[in-house]
Amino acid sequence: MELYGIASSRARRALWTLVEAGAEFSFHKVDLSAGDHRKPAFLAINPNGKVPALVDGDLTLFESGAICNYIAQKFPEAKLLPQPDTKEAALCQQWIFWVVAELEQPLWTMGKHRFALPTKQRLPQMLEVAAFEWQGPATVLADHLDGREYMIGELFTVADIMVAHTLNWARGFEVPLGSDVTETYLDRMTARSGFKKTLEY
Numbered sequence: 303m304e305l306y307g308i309a310s311s312r313a314r315r316a317l318w319t320l321v322e323a324g325a326e327f328s329f330h331k332v333d334l335s336a337g338d339h340r341k342p343a344f345l346a347i348n349p350n351g352k353v354p355a356l357v358d359g360d361l362t363l364f365e366s367g368a369i370c371n372y373i374a375q376k377f378p379e380a381k382l383l384p385q386p387d388t389k390e391a392a393l394c395q396q397w398i399f400w401v402v403a404e405l406e407q408p409l410w411t412m413g414k415h416r417f418a419l420p421t422k423q424r425l426p427q428m429l430e431v432a433a434f435e436w437q438g439p440a441t442v443l444a445d446h447l448d449g450r451e452y453m454i455g456e457l458f459t460v461a462d463i464m465v466a467h468t469l470n471w472a473r474g475f476e477v478p479l480g481s482d483v484t485e486t487y488l489d490r491m492t493a494r495s496g497f498k499k500t501l502e503y
């Protein structure tokens with residue numbers, strides 16, 4: 303499998319999943335600051351010009367959640383997804399979609415208005431709006447994690463990779479996680495050897 307991206311991006315979710323799955327893969331650095339993601343070679347892989355993207359034989363995939371799901375399905379022995387057709391499997395997908403649709407959106411708004419958008423499109427007041435919007439999903443998450451080791455039952459899954467990666471992104475932005483339960487959960491997830499391995503890329 304060929305993963306395209308840069309570790310300091312949502313590509314870390316895919317890297318983390320590949321490592322936890324024990325997959326063999328090659329990592330192709332797409333340097334966003336050099337504009338590699340807008341060059342024809344990469345646009346041929348992901349026409350959105352965004353990372354991560356995964357190539358496996360004749361399959362090309364974009365969207366970090368879909369990529370992590372695909373890797374987990376391809377390596378079932380790593381048990382990174384609950385048994386198919388169970389309540390846990392449905393809940394795992396719920397949280398994966400929720401990360402992309404809800405939890406990460408305020409952080410992405412902050413990122414866009416701090417550095418990602420062209421300078422004249424950046425609106426400083428959006429940072430305050432995003433900080434306000436973060437509080438909703440952060441509270442939902444803190445309530446969910448209370449008394450739990452993992453997002454779903456007793457199993458470390460792709461939902462944990464998606465959630466913990468996003469919380470680590472928030473920590474990097476110095477956005478308060480909002481609860482000791484969430485802080486402790488993130489410490490636990492980032493202490494995993496699988497996460498630490500991604501720091502080598």
Ligand SMILES: N[C@@H](CCC(=O)N[C@@H](CS)C(=O)NCC(=O)O)C(=O)O
Pocket residue numbers: 310311312313334339351352353354364365366367402418
């Ligand atoms: N929903 C996509 C978002 C991908 C995305 O926005 N990636 C960022 C890096 S974390 C990117 O490539 N940005 C480049 C740009 O927007 O120009 C996913 O989860 O894969």
